[in-house]
Amino acid sequence: MLWVSTMRRGTVGILVALVHTLAACEFGPFPYSATGIAWRMTKPAALLMNQETAQVIQVAFRNAKFPNITGERAVRFLGKVAYGLTNIQLNNLSIEQSEVELKENDAIDITIKNVMAIFKGTLNYGYAGAWFLQLFHSVDFEIESSIDLQLNIKLMCQEDQVAADASDCYLTFHRLTLHLQGDKEPGWIKQLFTDFIAFTLKLVLKSEVCKEINILAQVLANFIQEIAANFVQDEDIRLDISLASVPLIKANYLESHHKGLVQYKNYSDVFSDSLFSPSLLSESRMLYFWLSEHILNSLASAAFLDKRLTLTITGEKLQALFEIEDTEAQRRAVEMIFQGTSYNDSVAKVWSLAQPQISLQPEGTVVKALVAAEISIFPPGKEPLMVLYMEKEITVTIQAAYAEKKLHLHPLDSRIEFKAFNCTADPSGNDESIRNFLQKMILVTGIPEVISRIQPTLISLMNSKGLHLFEIQSPEIITRKGYLIVQLDFGFPDHLLLDFFEKTL
Numbered sequence: 001m002l003w004v005s006t007m008r009r010g011t012v013g014i015l016v017a018l019v020h021t022l023a024a025c026e027f028g029p030f031p032y033s034a035t036g037i038a039w040r041m042t043k044p045a046a047l048l049m050n051q052e053t054a055q056v057i058q059v060a061f062r063n064a065k066f067p068n069i070t071g072e073r074a075v076r077f078l079g080k081v082a083y084g085l086t087n088i089q090l091n092n093l094s095i096e097q098s099e100v101e102l103k104e105n106d107a108i109d110i111t112i113k114n115v116m117a118i119f120k121g122t123l124n125y126g127y128a129g130a131w132f133l134q135l136f137h138s139v140d141f142e143i144e145s146s147i148d149l150q151l152n153i154k155l156m157c158q159e160d161q162v163a164a165d166a167s168d169c170y171l172t173f174h175r176l177t178l179h180l181q182g183d184k185e186p187g188w189i190k191q192l193f194t195d196f197i198a199f200t201l202k203l204v205l206k207s208e209v210c211k212e213i214n215i216l217a218q219v220l221a222n223f224i225q226e227i228a229a230n231f232v233q234d235e236d237i238r239l240d241i242s243l244a245s246v247p248l249i250k251a252n253y254l255e256s257h258h259k260g261l262v263q264y265k266n267y268s269d270v271f272s273d274s275l276f277s278p279s280l281l282s283e284s285r286m287l288y289f290w291l292s293e294h295i296l297n298s299l300a301s302a303a304f305l306d307k308r309l310t311l312t313i314t315g316e317k318l319q320a321l322f323e324i325e326d327t328e329a330q331r332r333a334v335e336m337i338f339q340g341t342s343y344n345d346s347v348a349k350v351w352s353l354a355q356p357q358i359s360l361q362p363e364g365t366v367v368k369a370l371v372a373a374e375i376s377i378f379p380p381g382k383e384p385l386m387v388l389y390m391e392k393e394i395t396v397t398i399q400a401a402y403a404e405k406k407l408h409l410h411p412l413d414s415r416i417e418f419k420a421f422n423c424t425a426d427p428s429g430n431d432e433s434i435r436n437f438l439q440k441m442i443l444v445t446g447i448p449e450v451i452s453r454i455q456p457t458l459i460s461l462m463n464s465k466g467l468h469l470f471e472i473q474s475p476e477i478i479t480r481k482g483y484l485i486v487q488l489d490f491g492f493p494d495h496l497l498l499d500f501f502e503k504t505l
Helices: 002-022 043-050 053-063 187-231 293-305 315-322 328-338 432-464 496-504
Strands: 037-042 069-075 079-102 108-128 134-158 161-180 237-240 253-258 261-263 287-292 310-314 346-352 357-361 364-377 385-403 406-423 471-480 483-491
Touching: 037 043, 043 079, 043 483, 053 079, 053 108, 053 187, 069 187, 079 187, 134 187, 161 187, 237 293, 261 293, 287 293, 293 357, 293 483, 310 315, 310 432, 315 328, 315 346, 315 432, 328 364, 328 385, 328 432, 357 471, 385 432, 385 471, 406 432
Parallel strands: none
Antiparallel strands: 037 253, 037 287, 069 079, 079 108, 108 134, 134 161, 237 261, 287 483, 310 346, 346 364, 357 364, 364 385, 385 406, 471 483
């Protein structure tokens, strides 16, 4: 029986290795050339997440299905003794300590010390004596155990996704004590079964617990990738987060590299000249995210194609735009444009005429956009009238920061160039006062108003993905020529992984 069990485990191992081989990913000669997004977790973050490991191991022990164990032994003067262990289940479990170590180019080494586990079940046994006397007995048993668990988790690429292999799993038993119900059975019964049951149960525990841990490791890897995929998706716009190269494990950090290609309906994105290099990220913070300028441009293009780059302004918001100062020039321009119509009976529309161009520079994110704006009035009892239409090329530098669970966008240097201008109050276009006033209005209140509309939209989107659940500490958003780095420390939500496994398994 033990031989069959060993053969079964060996066959499973061969099949797993074969699947990994068949599903291995192929990358080009330049490992980072297709990297649009990179992610690095340093050792302090791994240590923090290791605090959740004990809870995951408890799930593995609870979910392990222990098979019935049957067999027989020859006993002198008694003949053959047949036995069976049934209904084996975990009764109690505690974990004293968990440690994690990152092995260079090898694995995530997790050591779980002093796992105190109590198993219970039923021992059935019977024997045929020399005088053909047959006796059958059934007794409940309890086994106390003290175990150390060693895991070496490898990260690999499987079907262009991160896969976790936790098959390298060892259990070391420091104590395995059998207690029969009330210890009222004959002493030779306990002596007979203790050593043999202990040996057999060790094999079963290692097989079933390690198998369950390997399953949980892959479920967890899939869970993290599902979170990431959901985070970078909004309706029809999403990012392809399949791997661009093999995941790295270094002594001080884990790192993965993803394509980050934008997917939107028939929109096709191609990227093969990434600036990424591991040397661009340091190891002083817990988490790092690296994003290519190409991704932001592609997202802007998808947003334009999805007709999201539009804005309507009415009422008090419209009034705040135009009443930036109480001067004669301002009052004259407002009178000429709105022709005495109230702001509540007027509508301003702003939209992008072309795909915005985004450039990441040390001073910030530079956005260049060709924008159209029109103002229509709806005088009571009269036909609606478009009183102003203009096209302008706007270039604005924006600095971003994240604090108190909110994204803050700060416009810095801004430039405007009019491309078209048509005002019913100035058909000839010779009155520079209106154009000058509008240019000042756009710079002082127009651009900030647009950005103020973008901020809550992005915050709401990020929070809908669960970002607000994390305690993000001292985040920094750093822009460089062609790429952006986000670096931060964080607090892990209590029982996040445990709650997930309880809902999933």
